[in-house]
Amino acid sequence: MNDEFKVAVYSAIGSVPEGFTASYGYIARLAGQPKHARAVGYLLKHLPKDSSLPWFRIVNSKREISFPFGTSSYQRQLEALQAEGISLDNGKIKKEFFVG
DNA sequence: CACTTGACGTGGG
DNA sequence: CCCCACGCCAAGT
Secondary structure (H helix, E strand, C coil): CCHHHHHHHHHHHHCCCCCCEEEHHHHHHHCCCCCCHHHHHHHHHCCCCCCCCCHHHEECCCCECCCCCCCHHHHHHHHHHHHCCCCEECCEECHHHEEC
């Protein structure tokens, strides 16, 4: 993967408005690489510790947090989302908070 | 090289 | 809605 793509992905993630979520695939599409949803996941996983990107606003296409339920990672993301008013319904982001 | 892994997505049944 | 096979692709081993 090239820097061009990384930058586009970071930019796309930064463009997701507060109070909303977007899918990995949607970010990949915005970055001009529709088939790179997984690469988006890779980049998020390896985000620099100091990054201020809203990583928690990215969920999978089923509108679920992409961490196994019950893990601390899952919990961290859930809390970050709820902190800005995004609520889930049976593990799924309510559609009114989801774009893409 | 050739496998394997993983914060993914989609179409079909 | 659930489950599954398959497609995809960067990194790691």
